[in-house]
Amino acid sequence: MTITKMIAKDEWRYWWRSKLATSVMLVGLILIAGSSILTAKQMTDAAHERAHLQSEAEEAFFSQPNRHPHRMVHYGHYAFRTPPPLGIIDPGIDAYTGDSIFLEGHRQNSAMFADRQASSELAIFGALTPALLLQTLAPLLLVLIGYNVITREREARTFDQLIAQGMTPLKIMIGKGYALVGVAGLMIVPLFVAIIFATLDGEPFVSASLFMVGYALYLLIWCIGIVLASTMMRTPSASLGALLAAWVVVAILIPRISSNAAVSLVDAPGKIETDFAVIEAVSKVGDGHNAADPAFTALRANMLQQYNVDKVEDLPVNFRGVVAGAAEANLTDILNKFAEERMQVEVAQANIARYFGWLSPVLGIREFSMKVAGVDLETHHRFLRETEALRFDFVQSLNRVHAEKLTFADDANRSSNPEAEKRTRVSAENWKVLDEFDFSSLPANNRIENASMSLMKLVFWVVLLLVLCRFVGRRAL
């Protein structure tokens, strides 16, 4: 057995005998394992529930009776965001954004019913997910177990004895580091099991294993940091104090400061506020319900010329349907422009907060975890974009039905003539234009690419601390 392994083994024996270390370890393991089971159950239930609601919504749309196609534009449709497989470990912003969205003509609604709004709001740090435990609490437990790995030897004057026997400080540090890494390894056993479940649920092997590697790297940062602080400080009290201060700053303070900084630096007007600008821009498009709106004069002239007729009544298509389609297209262009702007502002804010990941590995791993799992802000935005595409698609398909299957005369007279009204009702067969919606995560390699910057942040911390260890190890005598 090499000397470093002996040191590690000896440390384990010490922890095994110490009531404090074993109970801290036990509490940690129970918490992480318990929350893994609970979160997994919660998220799979949510996934099933939402998939069920999705097919129910589609069913409801298809089973609508024969009616005027524009009625279906207003009847609308629902889309639900199902969580990805790794969501059982890190649900990300799932509880903070609504998970369903109502899609209808002429409007882009925002997602509704964030869980957090109906919760009892006791949990200041949010639900106890495996991600939160591993990112925030596991480091604290590692600190409580390992703060005195070297200061203890110093206090008992055994450190000098080891040196006298020909050990170098660096070797002692490596041995103690091994011991701590062993503890960290135990802590991610539940994570490993959860990841296997996620893989069975369809998570590709690459992203699943990278997810594991990310968490391993993150806990490694703490192990190295703890050994380093324990070497640099002279007494157990000092090493505990320094490590606790570091934990409070990195895990509690910087995350909040980062979000405050983001909000202060990038102003994000709310939806109500941007809606005023939207209303102003939209008012120029013309009302698609009113074919006589002056906004469509040019369209009318073009159509008349194209089909070489004098009156809209003589067009081979229903001009009212054409207007509805044209107005929806123009309107959607404007709405998309504003929606994109808003999303860009949100991403700009998030990116500012993410810069703080260079200062705090807790933010680094959080970003990494959300990006690999596919539960970050950008995923929510992708959900909004995909549902918008779905919305535009079915609305325009219905407008096409409106233009092609109805006559202008019937359509114009339907409020006054019951017979005409009957003829404007098209068969429910036409509702099949709605596409099925299934929100799935990005391919693994895209998610990995998105997470590369955050992985760099973690690697940066490992390298920085290793260099410091080398430096300190040479002088710590």
Next chain:
Amino acid sequence: MSMFSSFTRELRFFLKQPAAIVLVLVAISLSVFSVWSGLSEVERQQETIERLLVADAKDRAAVLAKESDYGGAAYYSFHLTYDPPSRLAFAALGERDTSPWKHRIRMLALEAQIYESDTANAELAQSGQFDFAFVLSILMPVFLIILLHDLRASERAAGRHDLLVATSASDNNLWRSRAFVRVILLSIGVLIPFLFGAMVSGASLLSIVSVLGIAIAQILFWSFLCLWASARSYAGPTIASGLLAVWMLTTFVVPAMSDAFIEAIIPAPEGGDIILTQRESVNDAWDLPKEATMETFVKEHPEWAEYAEINRPFEWKWYYAFQQVGDQSVADMSEKRRAAILKRDKAAQWFAFLSPSSLTERSLTGVAGTDAKAAMHYQQHVRNFHGSLREYYYPLLFKGAAYEAITLANLPRFKALSDRK
């Protein structure tokens, strides 16, 4: 030795301890930062409301100018509703980052509008806000643990413990005045920025006193816990680890578990179900005979029975009647959901006693009017305002009054619950 001289002696002792001084200075600067960021967030919210009020009035005036009947006026004119931050909100921003505090509503079915949330960036909401409530409920215990856990253990480690005990008149008096100096300096340092912020924002004396009361309770609880622990004859780090474990369990674990437990035992109707049901009802109305809708409507509102006849294929009164019938169809579910949320909140009040941090945070948001209860209160206020719109338009619509633009000058105006509480 008198109290005063032992106090000054311990103060001199404290001033020679760089680590303790640094900690108190750090606590002060964090408190300053939290108050500053709370004040600027509240100012941002205030400015937003002011901008919205101007834009809202302008937009409504422009829309109404184009209308030629009351039905159209009601359909196209939106009304801003909002809940201004209280004067104490800077200290506890509470749920204002996840619960909506502003809406623009119109006279259509309310259930389709009230759940829209115009809240901030979700990824930032996840990190939470850095306000004074956070300093007091989460960080204060950590400061106290660091300052107080090794009162005796450090002296023991330095070999002075027995000497100190032997030479002081009363054993307890010595540790008490030493702890007293530390706690007082830390508390003053953390509370003065708050008092300054409260003065800037003009908070009422009563609310300030309440916050101070909550702060003192929190500080006393953790001080006594630390003092009790520090009197055990363990090494300093062991005592600190134990105290931190208590802090961690009561701050992270117990609240999250209580939260999950409360949600499990008090089910609330899914918001999505409410919207779906309401939507179906409103859409079905187009296919139903108009009498059926009017009948359901009149059942709840008999005062309009004699005006409920619909003769043309489209009449505004029928349109708004089926909007209201849509609301009626989910009134029960919606009521249950609100009741469940309030019930959860009540249960949380009891569970909070298991976690001093949650209790502090909840008490502060309660005083500041930024808690779940305040959010529900605001929602009810919006419902009432929406009701007053109906009260205003229904006589005009049902009695078929001739359109006169001047009448709309008397449109109900939204008045916030209080300008600034």
